Amino acid sequence: MPASQGVPLIPDTTGTWHRVHPVSPLVRGWIALAAIAYFFGRDWFEAVFRGDEFWGLSGGRALWTVLIVAVVVLLLVAGFFLSWWYTRYQVTDDHVRVNSGVLFRQHRQARLDRVQAIDVIQPLLARIFGLAELKFEVADAGESAVRLAYLPLASAQELRATILARAAGLTSEPGHAQEPVPEAPEQQILAVPGSRIVGAALLSGTTVFLAIMLIAAGVSTFVFDAAFGPALLVPAAFGVAAGYWSTFSTGYNFRAAVSPDGIRLRYGLLETRAQTVPPGRVQAVEIMQSPLWRFKGWYRMRVNVAGYGVSTENSGARTTLLPVGTRQEVMQMLALVLPDPGTDDPFAVFTAGLDGIAATDQNDGGASDGGFVTSPRRVRWLSWLTWRRNGFAVTGTALLARSGRLWRSLAVVPHERTQSIALHQGPLGRRLRVADLRLHTTTGPVTPVVYQIDADTARRLFDEQAARAAAARRRSLPERWLEARPESTPEPSSGPEPEAAAGRPDGQYGPQQNGPPTEQESRHGGQH
Template structure:
């Protein structure tokens, strides 16, 4: 099976020259525990829900056949780890000059190929169990659908970092000049000599290349992250939910009501903890490879987004953040799904000051193509139709369809990007580089048509950012559609090469 954005017709000619390598032999220990953990969770849940006279697992534990439960766990664990070992034996990967290849599958064999010139981002993930063994998973996101990525895991931390550097160098257009020094099986500590289909060395690969130097940009303090989570509508609802639950138990005298609402209680609490865990110790840096992000408490992640791969950027501010002037920056990156890891991979800044948010935006789009970008961005962040500036706003007739936020609706065009602002209570500024415009659209309902207004949409890759501006004058929307289409064609024609370290042709 081929990942979207690949060229399967080239594969047969290249396979003979590839040298295949296995992932780390401890990988089955990292993956196999999930089966045993699932079995323990089911048994524990049944034990807590049941009683000594209800049969099932509880009945077995209280009978003379109690030993069948641990025996069953052992058998389940052996089956799970055995399957993980087979999966490890059948998983190999190879790196070519232009593509990355991955073979896997026990029952159904699968081979995937990802073109390096379509590489959108490179992640190094360390789940909690993998961190105990000093292992990491390398995930490549390429332009395509929601399942276009390739995950290579698990590798030793040093090997994963070297492979990341190698792939980023190849994606940038640098050519291999040296052969790596490798241990048995192509990767130190993996398969030994003589294993079928796995080479002992991998020639002409710049493994061991030093990591490109980086310049730290900012780090989100833990105190600010916690305070930002407390200043969200979810947290306020969660607190009100707990207070209401306590009052209900005291008034009715029936503590059993707690068990009836335990599911939403766990769901809301889990969401808040997941936000804290995934955005913990969030750091941003810049290097020749692109934007580097590091974050995570239980599972650490090191992301590298190469230059020019961001499709759209949104800077948002909730009502409760307005007193501190905090902002959140999210992006659309081709290959990242909108709900990937709860959207964390699409976050450039979980919470930051106005200056920090604009600094992060400048990493994505260093030049807006205007003389005074700060004034334009300030008008987009907190201005409205009464604020002087380049934004074209909604007509007064829009008050009938958007009585609260119609003054915030507006758009501005610079030499490099289209800026769209919206939201009175929840402020949004969206920035779309002209060359990243996928397609455009205008929508108008019956009431909008009667009022002479329309909604303008910029279609982007899947992600948390939905570029658009609503209830602007229909004539302005039609003119913007025609002019933005022309700007997008011109910008793509003059865009740099996909391999950003190659000279433009």
């Protein structure tokens, strides 16, 4: 079982396993070495600083001290060696397999056609040794994502290319089966400058929190003559520093590119990460704008990706499609995740979703600016600030749900990614004849909800979106997105086509006097 250097990274049908880089246990377990060095070195350092003799080297204890340190180092080396020896991986035409563990053995296996995203991760120490970790997510993997650490950076990139090629359905040509798969070409779409990341951090909620703490400390000190006011700033300072550092370190050097493999995102200051999301794996997109960002015209984009699950490890950075960008950059990123917007004027529709507000003399609950259907006027007493923002629009390929007046939000869900739909109506909603419609996708930070629309409109949207989702899934790309699809006759549609819904005249979704619907829920299709 040779080490990963020089190993042909090709699908292996002979049952051969390969090992990771020999330095991998050190990169993973350096914290243990640091703890031992601190434990044994703290007293020695203090003794030297005070000019005293170190107790471990006096009174005949020097030999025992050396023996204890030697035994601990030998145990660590043995543990590192066994960890490396029992960590192996294999790539076949259909699976990626990783075996690890010494006392508690683990065998991880991922189907290539279920790979949802691949990350190439380089912590600071791994970058020093020129190593990288591969982390590939499968459908609903969550904490069970398959990790392979660590490989030389070039080998990790080649292995990523091999896995993505097999996941796409590509096969080697006759006579070239032993050749490694080359890295797919890419075209850079945008790069976020560092100055904008700094500005976004300064205009974030962290600054608002800092201002509130300063005001609270000032009031408690000068008004109530309390001595604990300045003490409040000490923990606040640590929290503010951590918030600023998290925003800057994860958004630094952010770049987005597109390739046949999918969307490629690169970012990070100390720990760099290169994400690859294959085509069709993005389940939902959310575009947000905070009040302070509105002065600069900046937005943030988050996504739900199948397989990311609810893991908290870098969840904010991994699910961020654009940390901070202009409207033009938002449109560019939307074009990557939704190549066909399903409308003749996408800029007007998405602009209305980002910044649009219905006029006060709008049709009651009918279509308004950009084709968005908003809440009826009768709900203004319940949501006096947001009733003209809350609404939805339907295109030929996606449903758009906008909400929020101060913190604006626009959720975009492709029709084929709608996994289930639910209508919710509380006591006040029944009284005002309005309902919320929730679209369920895979687990993630995006929760698409159409808030407080007319109850009859919500009921029709419920039925029509279910039909659109079923029809769109029949036309969606296969799991192996570059694999040739066999010719087949189209299936008859069981409901209205998305194009028909997209072309409805204004007011078509207006209210009808049929009474409020009861709460209901419908599940459609499987996971994608």
